[in-house]
Amino acid sequence: MLKHNLGYPRIGIQRELKKACEAYWSNKIDSNNLFEVGKKIRKENWKMQERANLDLIPCNDFSFYDHVLDMSLLLGVIPESYLSIPMNNIDLYFSMARGFQKNGWDIKAMEMTKWFNTNYHYIVPEFNKNQKFSIYSNKIFDEFEESKRLLNLIKKIKPVLIGPISYLFLGKEKNKYFHRMDLIENLVPVYIQIINKLKNKGVHWIQLDEPILVLDMSDKEKEAFQYAYKKISKSCLGINILLASYFDGISENISLFKDFFVKALHIDLIEDSNQLKKILNFFRESKMLLSLGIIDGRNIWKNNYSNSIKKIEKTIEVIGENRVMIAPNCSLLHVPIDIESEHSIHIDVKNRMSFAKQKIYELNDLENIIKGNKNILSNNFFLLEKTKKSSIIHNQKVKERAIQITDKDIKRENSFSIRQKKQKKKFCLPIFPTTTIGSFPQTKEIRSLRNKFRKKELSKEEYYKKIKFFIVDVIRKQEKIDLDVLVHGEFERTDMVEYFSYKLKGILSTENGWVQSYGSRCVKPPIIYGDVSRNGNITVDWISFAQSKTKKLMKGMVTGPVTILQWSFVRDDQPIYHTAYQIAWAMREEVLSLEKSGIKIIQIDEPAIREGLPLKKKDWKFYFNWSIKAFRLSSSGVKDETQIHTHMCYSEFNDIFEHIADLDADVITMETSRSKMELLQAFSIFSYPNEIGPGVYDIHSPRIPTVEEIFNLIKKASKKLPIKNIWVNPDCGLKTRKWEEVLESLKNMTKAAKMARIKLINKSFS
Template sequence: MSASTIGFPRTGPRREMKFALESYWKGTTSEAELLATAHKVEADAWNLQKAAGVSLIGLDGTLYDQVLDTTTWLGVIPLRFQSLSGLPRYFAMSRGGAALDMSKFLDTNYHYLVPELAADFAPQPDLASFLDKVARGQAAVGREAAMPIVIGPVTFVALAKGCPLPTSEAVRRLLPAYCELLRRLAAMGVPEVQMHEPVLATSAAADLKAEFEAAYQQLSQCGVPLHLVTYYDDLGAAYPWAVQLPVAAVTLDFLGAPGAAVPAQTLALIRQHGFPADKRLVAGVVDGRSVWADNGTAVALLRELLSSGAITADRLMVTSSAPLQHLPYDLDLEGDHLPPSLAGRLGFAKQKLAEMVAVAAAATSNSTTTADAANANTAAVAAAVAAAGGTVPCGAGDTAHRQGLPDELFSRSQPYAARREVQVQLPAFPTTTIGSFPQTAEVRRLRQQLKTGKLSQSEYERLITGHIAYAVGVQDALELDVLVHGEAERTDMVEYFGVKLGGMWFTTAGWVQSYGSRYVRPPLVVGDIEYRGAMTVWEYEVAESYTSRPVKGMLTGPVTILNWSFPRKDLSRAAQALQLALALRQEVAALEAAGCKIVQVDDPALREGLPLKRERWDSYLGWAVDAFRLCTGVAKPATQVVTHLCYSDFDDILPAVDRMDADVLTIENSRSDNAMISALAAAGYGRDIGPGVYDVHSPVVPTVEFIKSRISSFVSTGILDGRYDRIWVNPDCGLKTRAWPETIAALRNMVAAAAAARQDLAAAGGVSCGLAAAATPAGGTSGASGAGGCRGCC
């Protein structure tokens, strides 16, 4: 038995791709230098896999996003980009002023660029860059080992938006381009092509049988054997027909999402339905979404599989349960940062390669010693699980996730209609930002100096105070209505809280790509979560001291912290989320005690944690929303609770969004063409709403006219039925990736657009916003300079 890979980190061990991209975008390096770095990062990753003993190596690698790469080689370029070519077009689609929409890739924290398929789309394939990568891969690891990775046509259509055509027709139009690619690959001597179809693991697969069968019947005739690759969950009801598709091999996920209420049921499906005798099975038994080392599960699964009689060892290979791109690159880069007792229980992408090779050898060995060698840390992991109080790998607490907590902890003391009247009162189209401001080199230097001991905590706080004061001063000068402190002290919205909470641990080199050049360093949940004291109060008090305007307290919600971490595998995600919620609840109370009247608890990862099977949604949403409500239920009626959701489709979980009971919901919107706000309006959503008016991932500064048109489009949806004081104006997301000059220019235009919209309301007949003589939280009136009234909105 041998090992195969279906994806690997595209980052480089030391984030070489991030720095190469940012240097190219700044104009300090050339296109040739960017491509040279990218090619070296790819070759090094491929050679690393070969050196580890992997037999079949998936040729992963991208400049920005693999879905965008597919859009490019297929030649399904939206009309607005067709005047461009090469890298200028590629990056215009990913980060330009009219860039493609961005969304989460299934149930992961990876963001992909959403393809657009118009009714008349006609692919114009450009295969040069794809074929070049394959040729480089063959040169690096050998023709027999180099396996091209292709996103399959049905998944590609499922990931797209805006296509008015039936899925079958959209797939049919793509197939000639796919066939051309396969024929070219066959001519290059490629022995097999990985066709990645993760949509097969979703509930949507139940309605796609005809599309898959028609597509793969045609693709199988194009001259090269196909390897169908699925991951993120089992195939469920699609299993019986999906494994019968005309392919040479099938990769199946035997594990599913870490900590999921229901683990992947692949082994049970194989026991029930068998496995075709004419195919190889590539078993995803090494966890590709968790940094925890295998505890013997992988070998046990393989031995159970072999004992079932459904497959023989000569037709079985080992791989990861999902592409390894979701893991940090190499645990060895941590050095002595991690305590040995923890480091011995971990495995990053490089270490998972060794796991796969060892597991493949151990599964068919009768030697106990050989089996133990597949995971040298089995005893340590088992001891850690026992110390944590359980041996159940996941899901045990989901059906009783409230764990005896009183029901009243999960609700605000008054309904929205009552409490909104005693909260902060603002003009029509109140302006704010989502939270973060530019993370300058100086800010990053201060954090590094604190970390290395070159600055004391008091010296660091004194210097950070200056950055907070600057951010507040900019917002005050621009006359935003509600301010933020700017988050200069935060490297990351999860890491900042993780290092202050008990039960979490951080790596130094555990970077994972979120999208493009945006990387995150997820924390590890290593024990029970504990609140150790105020985490954000000091920053709030500093910011509040520099302004008379309301300042938001800024927290990351429990579900996002959990979903953007590597959770424990011995405790259900539900239980871990409630632990986080109880800790954050104490921080909400601490902010209130400091005088904070608006607390923002961002939970943008709420939807991405949804199981891929709809029948499992209710369980997940039950505990996920309860965790948010447990966190915020402590807030007094006069405290306004804000939350932010972004880069996912929420229209199919609107009841859950409503049940969160936030006073203000801010959403990513600029790339989504009002889809979410229209859905909210149609559903009769009645709380405050803040749709993003411009894209923070683009350096383009939006004009006043553009932003004003966005505000007008919100009104046209009918949302909130004329309560324009409850339609907020804000950017799509935080501004940490932007520079100060473009940030100031964009916010100046945003404030001007909101003011112009208010003037239009007044000219249209004095539309009332219900704010006459309303008091501010500070006890004054709501005028921009202390004057009464509502700033021209009535």
């Protein structure tokens, strides 16, 4: 039985990669310093996995920004606009991810979206009809040579690549009249070159990730898949190919493997344990090895060894121990690195937790149990049972309220058409009203301030006084820019979800539980360990203070229940929708307190609604039933005159607009700038009934958009949407940007909105 891993976190235990990248971007270090940091992280990761006695250790799972972007560079899939800039490979790479605005050049960043149903973001490949592929980057070969020098056995090293079908699936056609799957005949020969080049360097195993296998694949995708792997299996002899699927089951697509042979297939038994029976029936007639994904790579709870052993033993019974592999269900990219870095978590909770390092060692435990060590099994059982009755986890009143929801609880008093008239009369906002999504730059000074307060180096009074100074300052900046609806800047918040974890019972925040979201952006997902309830006001005092300092409308900012759920590590001992309803009740109380304090516009952010969507359409109905119910529970208690906003970003929404409409938010803001308002195509099919703010500039890039390009996006939106329903806003919060970028961009945004009020309104009524 082989133990292996699909991928390991690449940020470093103290976020060394984030700090190095940001230092490089600001010219504080050179590329040699940056590469040394990457090399050190890779060495630590490989050595740790070697000490954990893994039989196969991944390489090329490291990335300076994004593994999909790495794949684009490897295959030479680089838009011509970037190739026109004279620069080295690492600067070309970062320019594709972040845009380039320097020395007269002004090129936008490539589109970014969510990696399947996770909170990780990837850079979307761009394909032309006559797309050429070739080996452009040597990263995968260099990292293999590096790992070969460091590790004792070359047979242990397993380079990781995104498979050809998933890579094409993840991209977009930049021209009409062709389908990206049509490129498979051009792409496969380059994959064969890469695989054979690795074989010639001494590689024994290679992992090709094909998460597309868990989706509802089209006939065209299935044909491309079979074409690709028939070619690869015939042309890449003498190397063991592990084909990895994850995030759901592959039962519906297992027949694709009848006509070709790869050495091993990896399946995800965490997200779909029911698939094992059908997969084993197929494997009775196959000679492939079966890799069981039985350690949860997307959550932080200890493995239930008893459940895992049953799956392993069942598999061994059918195909024999020599054909069985065990691993996490997916890359450990999605979990923090080491639980031993946490020192303040209650022992009842910490004893149940397992981060990336611990998950690797859990594979050893499972192997030892199979070999006869039953003490490990009984100790695991005792530990998990012990926490089931803990008083810090369970609250019966909260449990009961979560399932006692009436129709009245999830409906506004009147329909949107009635509410809109009341709100327009009350607010008197101009056409194309301007606002931002919520946060403003989190400077080094602000982060230092919060850190000192946490360490008790600053009194509560001193801290509050300084935060209030920043709030007043950002209000004056917004007034000067002439934004119509203001925000307080969120300077008191570390993160839009983590902040609420400090204020809600049943949720905790870690000290060092960092996870990569995109590029250098790392977050610390809270841990929902128990029943969730609100313990007094969370945001009310800060928002009320901000409103008292301006005559303009001030938005209250609350994170929605589905996003708190999706961007946290969620307890696994009750149905997920029960937890969602508990959070929704808590946020409803906060929203009503904001309304009572005089806040007239309240934004309940739900950027994670789309990413939580199951990967198979057959599961959508159940998900939308509870997720929409949770949002409406949090938002429906307010009066007609109180305007509810929500925000969504960096996901594909075209196929779910009718469900987004069911949220019944008065205003929705969403990302559309990187995709050049591509989202608006949905309005040709579905007439969205409420107000909408399609983001007009990309905040994930440092480049400053011009007035003209923002105006053109507003103009484009006005052709698809009623002018009276359009808001003008950035596509996401501004916390990661610098002030000089933000101020200039927002000035251009308001100028563009004012230009639109003159040019587009006059034209529409002439």
